[in-house]
Amino acid sequence: MRRALPYLLSLPALLVCIGILIPFFTAVYYSLLRFRLNLPAMKGFIWFDNYINFLSDAAFWNTVKISLVYAGLTVGVELLLGLGIALLLQKPTRFNNIASILLLLPLMTAPALAALMWKLMTNPNFGILSYFVSLLGFHDFKWASDPSTALFTVTLVDVWVYTPFIMILLLAGLRSLPKAPFEAAALDGVPRSFVFFRITLPMLLPYIITASLFRLLDSIQQFDIVYSMTQGGPGDRLMVFQVQSYLEFFQYTNVGRSAALLIVLWAITYLLSNIFIKQWLKLRERAHGGA
Amino acid sequence: MPHLELASISKSFKSNKVLDDISLAADAGEIVVIFGPSGTGKTVLLRLIAGVEEPTAGTISIDDQDMADVAPEHRDVGMAFQNFALFPHFDAFENIATPLRARAQSAAQIKEGVARVAKLLKIDHVLSHAPRQLSNGQKQRTALARALASSPKLLLLDDPLRNVDAKLRFEMRLELPRLLREAKSTVLYVTQDYKEAMALADRIAVLAHGKFVQVATPEEIYRHPATVNVARLFGDPTINLVETVVGEGATIDLAGETVEIDKAYAGLKGRSVTFGVRPEAVALGDGAGLKAQVMAVTPLNERTVLLLQTKGGAELLASLPSSSPAIPKAESEVTISFNPIGSHLFDRETGATHAKGRA
């Protein structure tokens, strides 16, 4: 009984693992099939044809490109903005603490609903943002429905939702840095730009890497915002991985191709997450050791 | 029938063997001090007895009953931890009451039981405090009170004075023997302070490298240390040790001079040994014999310690009662001899004490 206890207790977690692993391996299996829900008779094993077909498929490469651009763009902007805000709010004054709490609100808003909020604000008829840009001289600014500004608009929403996440992590990091090097630098009259680039930034680097990898992993598979905002459009302008495979599955009922797309995405995130987990465990150890 | 019996206990963590084939029997009401430097597995031994760790090999019996399948809560053991391990979300009263509650006593009994040990340990005025509001000394007393509260048959005390300040440690060292006698429990007491061990123990078990080097009464350990290490661990100032060779007719070479030692060692001629002499066994006089210069005179508690140097350059410590009428001055010259009762020869290879052969 005493020895069985840990196994007994972790049973639910084991079930969840199985609940994840069975669909996962099913997806791997599907990705090797010609499998269309509307044409069950065609179902058959085709090995890696789904993947091989990707190589010459412009739609696939468009998906890869737009997913990477989306992830790079959103995380880049969020990182710069998040770092800037964290530096602004670094001093733990009452005002700064209240501000940092208020900044949590976008992060606590469901991304799908945040997309709808921005949709209302960018509505060409009554959207407040459409009105603002018209004051600046942009009269027919179409936001997410114009291919040339769709990426910008969706990035804006992503930035609105997720910048606070990076800000919170970096703020926690900044406030946990040891004081001594900064005091020494202040006494020696070291210029502040030097302090920032040579002391603050290097010491904050593990937090920056953790936060950005975390976000990168999420952003490359963004679904909620893109789907609620444009469903991948206009055209295929925002056809990121998960939106593409969702449509592939439900609209074109091409299960095999949809699964293969997801496996490709999974492989990318798997590589990234291995780097991330290593970094994260290192930081976790530090948080446990220090504090 | 011993109350607690450890038979061939071993404990390994992964490939690291912490305890190696340890045996010990303790009678009911006996206070056994487990003594040894830190990291020798003393705490692990207590945990094994308490049942929160399982031995890799060997059996632990209490009252002749094998404890292998007895859960910690059924062993009737009280334990005080080095870091106190108080329940932070209970006040001092509830901390102390825990063993009584677990034994399903009535509210009145619990109140009375807590009051009894709290009074004994002089913490009755802080019973309503949370652990974080207690001073270190009060924490330590609360932890002791919790261990004592249910009057367990076996008490395991893991260096309870380690984390308290010097003054309190001194007070407790005087107080604890009385407390433990009153508790009437069998006590296993872990410490790395030899004075604590000497003050409390019926017997001391010296642990080194996972094994008991010597298990004996404090006097026996001091008078007849089993190894050079035991001799070194007990005594302040520590025993004088000189590496040498036994010469003709129970003599040794001390930095070029031949010195007579206990005749009982005559049979060891030619052996490489470590000569050990307790500072209080270094007798001072004047007249003929081994001459030494007094280099420094330092009072230490009720004794005065002298640093001596022989002509050949060997340095020795001697200690005299401070009340002694004839304490030599620094720079003066004295004649020294070694009292056989405080002198030992240890084998240089094994460290074991050479028995004084009865020739």
Next chain:
Amino acid sequence: MDHTSTLEQVIRGVLITCVLVFFLFPIFWIVLMSFQTNETILRIPPSIVFEPTLSNYSALITGRLESAAGNLDIAFMKNLWNSFFLSASSVLIALVLGIPAAYAFARFRFRLGEDIAFTLLSFRFAPPLLVLLPLSLYFKQLGLTNTYIGLIWVYQLICLPLILWIVRGYFEDISPDIEHAYRISGNSWLKTFWKIAVPLAKPGIAAAGLLAFIFAWNNFVFALILASADKQPVTVGALAFVTASGIQYGQIAAAIVLSIAPTLALALYAQRYLVEGLSLGAVKG
């Protein structure tokens, strides 16, 4: 030590104000919209001066939306209830199952535990559709599509790992000696878990539970794939709402406000736990 100039303080103040405006204005504006009729919403230029009306909310609550095209029945309150029911029961179940498991992971070093922890961690970043799409086919076969039970089950994929990782960290921070002391005092393993480990990990449990609730509430894709209208939470329901023709803009805004209000209120109420949970979940684990 503090020699920041007045100019710098002014610049900082201005920048922080800009930041706050950017991040809070959308919420503020949607709340304003929710109290307006189409007439005032469509005014140009827009103005924050208007006569507030509760008609949008009353229409949502009664479920009868009057529009130019006639009367429309929309069960938005049902969506709201679904969100609440699904999130609350998922978190409750995840706590009941996850806390003991987190304890096992923290206290006993065993192979299976490490494997489970690793699997959950590596799938934390796997695309959700990878699991959901095959699951949707299995659910059809099992008859679990569009059932609360099926949804609560898959919501465990969000809630359970979160609770496991955060609570495990808190259990690891409790000195094992405290638990040992309680057991030696004469208490069973179960009682020690219940009276010592759980109360001492309470801040972690609160943080994890809160975060799990918010994540479950905010989830979109699970219900999009596995639920139809009558079981859908607000995240999915609101989307259908927008595309329904003839709905007043103020009503959409009111629906959004009602949908995000619970998580925002929770976040503000328990921000201390939340910040801890977020940074622990990400940094400390």
